Amino acid sequence: MDRPSAEKQVKELHNLLNQYNYEYHVLDKPSVPDAEYDRLMRELLEIEEEYPDLKTPDSPSQRVGGTVLDFFQKVEHRSPMLSLGNAFNEDDLRDFDRKVRQAVGEDFSYVCELKIDGLAVSLRYEDGLFVQGATRGDGTIGEDITVNLKTIRSIPLRLNEQVSIEARGEAFMPKKSFEKLNEVRLDKEEEPFANPRNAAAGSLRQLDPRIAASRNLDIFLYAIADIGETGVSSHSEGLDFLERLGFKTNKERKTCATIDEVIQFVEGWVDKRPNLPYEIDGIVVKVDSLQQQQELGTTAKSPRWAIAYKFPAEEVVTKLKDIELNVGRTGVITPTAVLEPVKVAGTTVQRASLHNEDLIREKDIKIGDSVVVKKAGDIIPEVVNVLVEQRTGEEKEFSMPTHCPECESELVRLEGEVALRCINPKCPAQIREGFIHFVSRNAMNIDGLGEKVVTQLFKEKLIVDVADLYKLSKEQLLGLERMGEKSVTNLLKAIEDSKKNSLEKLLFGLGIRHVGAKAAKTLAQHFDTMDKLASASLEELTAINEIGEKMADSVVSYFENEEVHELMEELKESGVNMEYKGPKPVSAEESDSVFAGKTVVLTGKLEKLTRNEAKEKIEGLGGKVTGSVSKSTDLLIAGEDAGSKLTKAQDLGIEIWDEEKMLDELNR
Template identity: 80%
Template sequence: MDKQSALKQVQELHELLNTYNYEYHVLDKPSVPDSEYDRLMQELIKLEEQFPELKTPDSPTQRVGGVTLEAFQKVEHRTPMLSLGNAFNETDLRDFDRRVRQAVGDDVQYVVELKIDGLAVSLRYENGLFVQGATRGDGTTGEDITENLKTIRSIPLRLKRELSFEVRGEAFMPRKSFERLNELRLEQEEEPFANPRNAAAGSIRQLDPKIAAKRNLDIFVYSIADLGGIGVQRHSEALDLLEELGFKTNKERRKCDSIEEVLTAINEIQEKRSTLTYDIDGIVIKVDSLAQQEELGFTAKSPRWAIAYKFPAEEVMTKLLDIELSVGRTGVITPTAILEPVRVAGTTVQRASLHNEDLIREKDIKIGDTVVVKKAGDIIPEVVNVLVDLRTGEEKEFSMPTHCPACESELVRIEGEVALRCINPQCPAQIKEGLIHFVSRNAMNIDGLGERVVEQLFVEGLIKDVADLYRLTRDVLIKLERMGEKSTDNLLQAIEQSKGNSLERLLFGLGIRHVGAKAAKTLAQQFETIENLQKASREELIAINEIGDKMADAVVTYFENPDVQHLIAELKSLGVNTEYKGPKLIKAEDSDSYLAGKTVVLTGKLEQLTRNEAKEGIEALGGKVTGSVSKSTDLVVAGEAAGSKLKKAQELSIEVWDEARLYEELNK
């Protein structure tokens, strides 16, 4: 066969196999038997072996699993993958509805969707071709899992239109696939997965895509990340468009004209939850109008136009066998209930946090009690109450200790706090927990340095502080349990890469009291180097928006400590970056832009810029972007379909620009 004939046959096979795949995995309406699909696939494989140059990235043969990876590469999300705020009851949902209507008026429609219990992923397409898939990660940075996602047959490798955009979805394992997988694992004397979500997460992060291909994962796509230029006005229209393009969306979604209809839909879905072929852990409610979504905007963590209703937690009875104590990285002593193993919401629970002594007294918890346990938000086990009537008289009172269980130092209760705290800076438990925090995803993000490895290194005396992590050698690591040559090399590479992190990750990793990830970024932007931050006075810190008295005091106290000063010097000498690498924060007095010192509100749909690009551009010129219009607002930039914010700006005689005027200012 000549190349031209082979090309024609390959194209025909692509079309046939893609059609059959779509009918089977998306429409659930197969038109040919599996044997015919397999025959055509083998025919295509042989042609591609004979003519390798005809194998394309969107070929159906690419779904069987590519080359084994050594590690996952990091991916910066172009649009952040934010989490949703939670609602746990009808009152929470009505409060959400009230906030929405106060912001955009009473003419609001909602879309109700199932909250699939899986793993959030993003899929990027260029000119209709699937080019990259990533995990959510910390919402800003995820991991490249493109090859594993290609094995999910309901993900189109080429769209029906040549669009360039990013979509979001939930990869999951259907219940039948989960049951088959666990049967196989038991046959092979392997530990079964606890639930489909854990199985899906473990499968999607396999370094060998061939393993992921055997796990029979599926996906529901639920949104387009950046709708600029797509030409839809409502979220429901975007979902319809995704279907037209070849994506699998969830058919259980509903449009509702009021919160009453939303509540009715939730009750109906809860009744049929057990009959679904996949697990769900709640319902997502979204404002349908994209213009209203723009109007409502975002908080630092989640959109104001959507909320996740979490199903009431399953409650079960079990025996409380003992109460153990743990010491956190800030010295807080936390009691933990040791339970007789019991199945709750799909997993076996043996431990549950009791938070503090006051809670134990309030609930009258004794060792040996029969207790009711649930998972808060279907995730965190907690003791709900004690079944006092089942007491036998053999139960034992529990008292918190007076000294630290890890270092024997006397415990203190700081004024205004409930918790007991160990204030010994040399407490080994605090140091170990601090090390675990330092390497975590939101901090220095060192892959391969999990809790088990850190604990082993610490117990064996190989690391005493975070600087020691950067002194680890191949000879030391390769001797550790379960550390082969490849995992050792990958870990050393990850440690080396972490040296280049921007300052905010280091600040968060150091575990300064009251300084979370967001505050760490604010401090890094403001002071740019750790030396500048070390010199900062309490007054300079308080002058920064979002930095309060407690945080300012904590930062000053932390950097005044000689041991901390020595640690920072060590980290610098070991090559750890101590400078901010993100967009520079230009002070108003240093900018000659019209936007310098201005408080700006963005509203409506922008066509030339994403919302993040516009925000970063304004801040780079010394301006400040806020979410609501008030008398202190200097400028409103109104995109297409701007609503109540534009109206309020006009009422207050605030200057209004269109996007073109902003674009011109940003590109001077």
Template identity: 80%
Template sequence: MSEARIKELQDLLNQYNYEYHVLDKPSIPDAEYDRLLKELMSLEEQFPALKTPDSPTQRVGGAILDSFNKVEHRTPMLSLGNAFNETDLRDFDRRIRQVVGDHISYVCELKIDGLAVSLRYENGQFIQGATRGDGSVGEDITANLKTIRSIPLRLSEPVSLEVRGEAFMSKKSFEALNAIKEEKGEELAANPRNAAAGSLRQLDPKIAASRNLDVYFYSIADVGETGVDSHSQGLDYLDKLGFKTNQERRKCTSIEEVIEFVQGWVEKRPHLPYEIDGMVIKVDSLDQQIELGTTAKSPRWAIAFKFPAEEVVTKLVDIELSVGRTGVVTPTAILEPVKVAGSTVQRASLHNEDLIREKDIRVGDYVIIKKAGDIIPEVVNVLPERRTGEEKEFNMPTHCPECESELVRLEEEVALRCINPKCPAQIREGLIHFVSRDAMNIDGLGEKVISQLFQEKLIEDVADLYKLTKEQLLSLERMGEKSATNLLSAIDVSKQNSLEKLLFGLGIRHVGAKAAKTLAQQFEAMDRLSTATKEELTAINEIGDKMADSIVTYFENEVVHELIAELKSYEVNMDYKGPKLVSITNSDSFFAGKTVVLTGKYEQLSRNEAKDKLEALGAKVAGSVSKKTDLVIAGEDAGSKLTKAQELGIEIWSEEQLLLELQK
């Protein structure tokens, strides 16, 4: 009796929850829902073995976590390129048509201002959710995501898939949160986006549960055997499975339709119950998406249109100079505090000397500022009519504010640059970058500790980090015995990082985290990469001339060779530890350079095992069949992908043929 009642209550409450939070059509009063939930919680306490992972009681928040585990995304979560005006959108459309022709349609969606998340379902059950992180690796926030009532814990079909969405906090929930914070005398949350992100990164799921977060799902990471062949069809399929998608979307058959839809939402934006900061425009056809491909950072088949930023007036009280890790001297405006787009701003970028001259910006001016892309504050213009005569012109220095070396302006650059390799500011900023999360990820070595170590002359370059002693650390202000021990342990652990972490940490110009991983996969060892020619580098899809020149120049520097040798002496790993790739230019593998599609059910290999083995042999494993597909591996119950491959005359193998080739 108890088992049947528990199952009945779980099904009822999941249905009521879906009606309320996804369909926005509640069929019972809140009090009745609460009564049934209380009954279910009581029964599950009496019979804990009958509590299931998809029970509605899992949404109230569980035990406090010690930390967040790392999750590697099976399909990378790429960022989007930006468009800021109609010309940018037309340029995007032109680039698309140059590759796939004129038969094209787009899907336009609202760009929710929240936190991107990825959720995995196995046989219809929600098993794991993660943040975007660096796009390749995120944090496991499953317990917190379960508290969001619009996320289904069980789907309407027993499918296995990974979906992407945007978690957010509504304007109403944000106001309620800040009212509570104000009552408690706590610092107010800056904006709904920061509040949502902070809520999902709480180690106590009960806090996340109290924040009334919501989510809209916008894509399937890998359509697999879903039969989906377009983005719009994928959104409809998500609706069918019980996911909450944003219905304010439109399929457009021309860029004119896209521009009309975008411009309409510029006006309607303030009336939404949640924040949006733009629109996302995607090519609808998945085959065309595959044909267009991606860069190291972004898909070529999608773009984010950013809405015009809010502008406000404030006074510029000073201009400060900072020297970055590449030696660029950047002027920053110090402002009288002012609220812009939901947060208080006191500093704004001035970019370079040319901008200051062009806009005739003076210390003491009243200026118009905005947040570029609603994120980075910048000075748009000055109000000369409000000048009193006491304003002062600003002149960039001729020498570095940190080391007094003469500043230079390199060819084709607008920035002034300090080219002294021993400039303290560059070294300090480089050290801060080296220990950051996306680089060597040395926990406890933040900006303040690095600055202290540098100021006390305990470190001069990144290699010095690996010879620090406990006695040296204990000499620092506010550094206790336990903190020192933990920090030394974190430094020691970082020695085992895979090569891409070290490459990114070294701060090679133009080499970001994604490019560092590509280089590590292709060359596998620091010694091989350090002797690579420009031709070898540009043979890699994602490496262009500028990046290749930068890498070659970096490794030609004798100081760099000495640094790497020193890091080796401290046993810092110099090899790639991820799934191995075979260089396409040199490989004798049958699969090198081929685009392969997996379909159907395999008996001896899982889909992920097959994918890993093929990628290790230089293949590109795609999610759907197109004219660029070289080979389809068809297992049992292969569906539409097999049919399409047959129609296009693409070579088709069985699982047995694949295994035979893998054994060679």
């Protein structure tokens, strides 16, 4: 593609990607599938790679995260980011209303907004272009987190109008993003975040913006720092103006004529807040008129024209009666505090997370202590600290056990890990969690075995480990709740079909520590059979590319367990396949295929194969599949709607095939 064509295409891609991004992340009304957005983004990235000077600060490509920072620069806010005074009950709200009426009379109205539980940020635009984003800091000095804020897709990189403006808002992590993030952290044996607010703040203060980009943050804008020449005369008009510029504001707001309407709005959200996809910790009440806001003025710390009603306390004091131990899917032993029931954040709490033994030691937690418990919305409660001054001398030290509380197997602490772990594959607690993983799509792919059915199977003692799955009868399944003839027939067929899976599916399903789907396939390809893998040494495993020492050690430890040998024998007897069925990777020297030793790029939509299937087959014949076209590319496979990769390949004189030609060569 020549430069004039590239410039024109980049402009068109900017417009399309910005439009589709706004529809998806701000309006929540996408007009194209994700695949189309991804295709256009790939095309833009390819052009920017070829013409780096066309990569502008407002390019949609800048949302993916760039260079790792050494530190954050300090930023002085042009006008202070003040904190709000708090109200904790109806009397506080009425007292605030009385002071407002004394200052401006009776002719005014309020705007009520949800108080998002996140991180306050300031966004500065020059001539419509996003130039700087900063944290609140101490209200006067914040930190420049522009690169991280650019990864939030609901923040426009260029406004709909060429205005210079500073907008302020609350960056936050949606509940679903928070849950997924903590699942990943727990799988990696990392400390989970206590709540979405901490997770959002931690994400935006990462020196590596790619981390922020991976965490799916969002934002609501709530104010204009300097109205200037915008013509806006009220707070509600300001919110409408922000929307017109392309910002995302929270729609759950209301203009109220009286304090009684405000109180009614507040009370309504006390009950409705759990249903929101994000966390809120109160309601912000503001005088709507900007002129009246000026008349009311501010104190050194907060405006007199606004107040934040805080929802019921999220931290309370209660007694820690006992510490129970729970066994997770990977065998990690997690201590849980058993509490005297206490009301916190609108619910009664009787248990709280203690995470691990080191945390118990660090916080000096003893059974019988008075403790501070924290809970925010739907987040799992946690013990924040101990009230040491309230100890009576009757408190008891807690010690972690040496054997599993479920199966009595000896617990181990793997090198470099904090957690104690049960490595018995027949441990009932692990099996209950691991069973759901075993039947999942990426593992044995047994459709019809959802969590409710699995729970019933354990409750009725029809299964103890995954081997029992292959011994279930039609009569046993028909006895379960909501399992009719057709459901049972389909489930039994799915179970039978799963016996034919290739070895890597079984390996992944077994949940061996550190062995994900990709590593399972690598191991299966290398060793061919379960028996060969089970007898492999640490040296043999670490000699394989992509298998590190930690993973190798985990595999060896797993297969040294006698219960694992018994489980493998049971699965074999049931007819479960123990061999690798997929294509074996070969070197270019070993292959006589036309793909051997060639660097291949796939582009466009394939009809007969998925991209992954095509990649797998080509690599199985000694080829190498890469994602971008360059002078070192030997062959381009072009499907439907092939974009700039096809054009670039043509310009470079690279050999180009269609899908039919590729299939002919694959099937030789």
